[in-house]
Amino acid sequence: MQPVARSARSNRRRLACLLADEPGVAAIGAPGAREIVLDNPVEHEGTVYRSMMIRPPSAVDFAQALRFARGKLDRGMTLVALCCDLPKEALFRLSEADQQKLGVFIEPYLSA
Numbered sequence: 001m002q003p004v005a006r007s008a009r010s011n012r013r014r015l016a017c018l019l020a021d022e023p024g025v026a027a028i029g030a031p032g033a034r035e036i037v038l039d040n041p042v043e044h045e046g047t048v049y050r051s052m053m054i055r056p057p058s059a060v061d062f063a064q065a066l067r068f069a070r071g072k073l074d075r076g077m078t079l080v081a082l083c084c085d086l087p088k089e090a091l092f093r094l095s096e097a098d099q100q101k102l103g104v105f106i107e108p109y110l111s112a
Contacts, residue, residue, distance in 0.1 A: 032056040034105055038098045044090035052084045054102060057109050080106055 033055040041050045057065075061082045069075035074088075080102050081088040094102075 036098070036101045036105065038094070038101075040095040040098060042090055042093040042098075044087060044093060047090075049086070049090060052086065052102070054080070054084050054105050057083050057106065076106075076110075079110075 033053060035051050035053050037051045038049065041048050043049075057079055061079055064082060065075050065079040069078040077088050077091050081091055083106065084091070084102075091099075091102075
């Protein structure tokens with residue numbers, strides 16, 4: 001029997017199941033978007049971020065991340081910043097645990 005290729009819809013369903021069990025991740029109104037509650041709030045330019053809204057990346061987000069980033073780490077942070085609508089500098093101030101929460105959300109889209 002040949003393996004069946006997964007559709008984008010089934011990948012999103014699988015991602016939703018993974019995130020449903022992830023502590024600190026709550027579903028919000030927009031399809032595929034999530035609110036990530038930060039364990040350690042960060043401050044950037046006078047704004048304190050206690051949670052971050054992240055949406056699935058679009059083709060434009062991937063293109064911009066490839067175009068404007070320098071290196072693999074910067075490309076990933078640029079992609080997350082675009083999906084959160086936040087400055088990259090705020091993301092670089094996140095704790096490791098909070099970065100992992102964002103990574104759990106974005107990783108399935110990177111490997112698809």
